Amino acid sequence: MPTTTKPEERKTFIEEARRKQIIDAALQTIAEQGYTQTSFAEIAKGLGITKGLIAYHFNGKHDLITSAIHTILNRQGAYIKDHVEAQEKAGDKLRAYIETSFEYIEQNRPHFVALVDLWGSFTSPEEKQAFSETAYDPCRAHLKKIFRIGHQQREFTKFDEQSMASVIQGAIDGVMLQWVFDPKAVDLGEAAKELSEMFVKRVKKP
Amino acid sequence: MPTTTKPEERKTFIEEARRKQIIDAALQTIAEQGYTQTSFAEIAKGLGITKGLIAYHFNGKHDLITSAIHTILNRQGAYIKDHVEAQEKAGDKLRAYIETSFEYIEQNRPHFVALVDLWGSFTSPEEKQAFSETAYDPCRAHLKKIFRIGHQQREFTKFDEQSMASVIQGAIDGVMLQWVFDPKAVDLGEAAKELSEMFVKRVKKP
Amino acid sequence: MPTTTKPEERKTFIEEARRKQIIDAALQTIAEQGYTQTSFAEIAKGLGITKGLIAYHFNGKHDLITSAIHTILNRQGAYIKDHVEAQEKAGDKLRAYIETSFEYIEQNRPHFVALVDLWGSFTSPEEKQAFSETAYDPCRAHLKKIFRIGHQQREFTKFDEQSMASVIQGAIDGVMLQWVFDPKAVDLGEAAKELSEMFVKRVKKP
């Protein structure tokens, strides 16, 4: 059984390609039909393979959807990181963080439709906490790193970093959530501008 | 068959009591075990009734979970409304909206654990939009009503009401979401204070 | 419990009226939606009563459908008998039997659509045989009575009465069956003429 949750294990090229292919098909199917309607058979059908093969490449459904979520978040994280690093000043970094978050969301709607659906797939408190650690902790850590730079550069005022990180990330996610349910109800660009301006003003020294 | 989608139909006392009882049990089960693990059998077991009785009182699973979601949101809405109306000034109303939102969330954790899970139960774009209309539109409408009072009282500056409403509601929901996954990762009280101060400052004239 | 299969028991007026009303509603529902789709609830809905009431008036579903079948066959039998008795000569009686059979069928399509469906509701050999005795034996007996008159009147030739009765009744039922599945595929009037002429010619002395 080549499948595993330990990413450090050696995988063949074809193995990795298949996993990626299956994850992308899964995300698309979830976005289109919802998580509960997404069976291995449904994913396999859209891919022209058999469901047995999916079971072969993943350690069960949980492994597949965990991998799918991480794929979404890693891609978004990498996108954001690039743009944040391109900025010198902490205030600009924070603005970039918020605005590129929304940019990426807007350009990858199906991923976030799937993500909202997948939030419900962690049932036990343990699973929920594990998801929190792999999904939110890195985001909050990234924000806190920006804060620290802002403090070092004497650009930012003093505030509770953990709370501020939660609030910023929460605002982004909550707006995305409304947009997932009805894209016409929220203007992502406007929200991005509003939030980035407000938070930058909040953290910067007067 | 007493169940119906027409809410105007008369229901007997026992009928209403049973529906409420089943909805509460469903919410509890969903919070504990997750939506996908929550079967009629599971709900019935915890209630000491048969699953046939649930089918008798609800027009299928969709009716049950829709009713459950509306129950959550209506209770929260009523709680918030009371506190908002107790305030005279628009700024205080907005502060009350944000802070009592978090208060209610904190006091009813299982409801919001269930709610996050239930978000994934709307599969088609039509269902998603319908949920948006019954769930988010009232919230945003409430916020916009507060804004209008603020404008009439010459207390608030000018801003885009729809975007501001989305952003405020989104911030509340997004922080709640992180807290659902790990209550230790977010301090709801701190977040409430941070958000209410920031948003009140944002909308009020200098 | 007033319901019973023994027709000799005293029934109140309202009791009899209700039974008749329910049977007619059942026949209509079966004709429209098929036997398997016809539940007590469905019958009750069309009648504006509750399914509990149906259970009160009939000793279970089997009692209801048995009563329904007998209703169909008794009404048809009475109709045919009237017309057969109006004829003097045996040949005319036989012709009347065949032609009024088809007449009645044509005028009561829903009953025979239901009847074809109900044939499948007798599962065990015992039930099947019991149905044969109450449904077909009287028909064949009626035909044999006509034959006997024909023999007494020296109008008919000699033949095996049981077989001839089966064949005549079978021809009527089989044509009806095709007409139930597709009324456009069979012309009942033509079939009636063809069969009555042929059989009368067959049994009469040259």
Next chain:
Amino acid sequence: MPTTTKPEERKTFIEEARRKQIIDAALQTIAEQGYTQTSFAEIAKGLGITKGLIAYHFNGKHDLITSAIHTILNRQGAYIKDHVEAQEKAGDKLRAYIETSFEYIEQNRPHFVALVDLWGSFTSPEEKQAFSETAYDPCRAHLKKIFRIGHQQREFTKFDEQSMASVIQGAIDGVMLQWVFDPKAVDLGEAAKELSEMFVKRVKKP
């Protein structure tokens, strides 16, 4: 998922064998216990397989019973055709049609017990008509073909072909029906002789 409604799709050997096996078991179970009592579980039990496997090989219950009916009728049709073609003269062909119909019925009682039950499984007028087209049209077409040969050979008189076909097929089916309910009530051999003689005499020139 190997099951399909497109009959032109390639099926593996094992797939075809399983379908045939399941159909035969279904027919036997229906004959023994009736259509409504025949569940996937019941069929599977008699076969030593799981009900999931039946769902795997058939697109639902409707697919299974449709396939079962066609199996019955195709086998009977092939049997009759062979014997009809072995006859040269149209009169002999007609006699063969009627007599081998009864022969086949007599030798395959369970199939026809099941068939009578299955008649009730077509609920809507559309389904009924579709069944009429696939089940009765071929029979009537076969008879009409015999009539045409009889006319070409100047052996048969002139008559309405559609009505005559309906009447002959109806007579066969109607006698079979009585025999299904009680095999002792009808002598199939006698009925076959009576009907074949009568109909051949009817259509042939004097």
Next chain:
DNA sequence: AATGAATGAGCATTCATTCAT
């Protein structure tokens, strides 16, 4: 690496039936 046959547990839903009121 991939398939397709098979499993078995679980699901929402239907329904005749019972019974207190």
Next chain:
DNA sequence: CATGAATGAATGCTCATTCAT
């Protein structure tokens, strides 16, 4: 007589998973 609440068994069907080939 009639109702409506409740039952419990059954049903078709779905699906992740296993495994021989």
